Amino acid sequence: MHEKEMEKLQAEKEKVERQLAQEQHKIQRLESCAAYYEKGDRRKRAHRLITRGAAIESVAPQTKGLSETAFYVFAELVFALPATQRLLMEVTGNHAGGD
Incomplete structure (x- = not known):
């Protein structure tokens, strides 16, 4: 090969x-960005779960003394009630999308 060709190939x-x-x-920046948003989503979910749990304890203080299993059984029973289902459908229909 000529020296010019080598220089051209090197360049x-x-x-x-x-x-x-x-x-x-660019890939590293995009991965960092994705991780940032994923972390933010997890934080928002954790915050929502905490505030809703606190709201339940506020409205029904008796739930504080329940074990986790007993609380889940209670919640399943309450949300299975036809009246609860109707109210839930009404509220979600009137407040679709959120906070």
Whole structure:
């Protein structure tokens, strides 16, 4: 090979290596961004669960003394009641989408 061809190939190699480094950096940024949003979603869910649990204890303080199993049985029974189902459908229909 001629020296000019070697220089040209070397320059092309360096250009491709720079592009590769840029793409790897882009991937790293996107992965960091995805992790940030995922962490935020987990925090929002944890906050919602905590505040709703606190609301239940506030309205029905007797639930504080229940074991976890007893609380779940109680919740299943309450939410299986036809009156509860009707109220839940009414509330979710009137307040669709949220907070």
